[in-house]
Amino acid sequence: MKKPIRLLIVDDHPLARQGLVSMLNAFDDQFLVVGQAASSEEALIVATKVEADVLLTDLHLGPGDTRSGIDLITRLLEQQPSLACVMLTSELGGDFMLKAHDAGAQAYLSKHASASEIARAIEAVASGFTHFPASLKVAQEKRNARPSSTVREVSLLPYIARGMTAKEIARELTHVDPASPITDRTVEVHKGNIKRKFSLDSANALITFAIEHCHTQRIDYKNMTVHTKPPV
Secondary structure (H helix, E strand, O other), rough: OOOOOEEEEOOOOHHHHHHHHHHHHOOOOOOEEEEEOOOHHHHHHHOOOOOOOEEEEOOOOOOOOOOOOHHHHHHHHOOOOOOEEEEEEOOOOOOHHHHHHHOOOOOEEEOOOOOHHHHHHHHHOOOOOOOOHHHHHHHHHHHHOOOOHHHHHHHHHHHHHOOHHHHHHHHHHHHHHHOOOOOHHHHHHHHHHHHHHHHOHHHHHHHHHHHHHHHHOOOOHHHHHOOOOOOO
């Protein structure tokens, strides 16, 4: 007799977890829910106590930058590289799908998907296959067509994300690398180039772009040590 696929379900809404468990239990002995969690931190603990084949996680697991299904997948795969991961979410935008794919998810499904589609996705990832919407390829092609940033522009982004002025950024970068000093005028030129390349129409849009880049690259810009602020 074929062994059931062992599942770890993570969702911060108890009713959503219960509904998913009930739905999967209807597939006779095909699936076995071995663990549940309401947060990424709880899931990391539960994962060490059960032997799951597949993770089913929501995208949003509460407030905070690290409380997402994407972050959970990244962290769990560092501990259990063989774990197959399925993202169940109401967020069907290409950017979220790309981030989930890049983090290591093998399937991306709408929370409104039918029980049979969810079951097929679980079976697919448990067998080493993937289950993504056709729009993933479109999103990948669109991303590949995006303009790229220069090394210097990328170095500015963590400071832009903190809301620092051009003068503060210039002082900080010069402090970090005295052999390559930079002026605030040059910083403004780089900021203008970033805005033009990525069609950012305001200072706030630029800051948002920088924050998203830092999250994607896992840059902890909030806790950076900076040397431009005057002593309190």
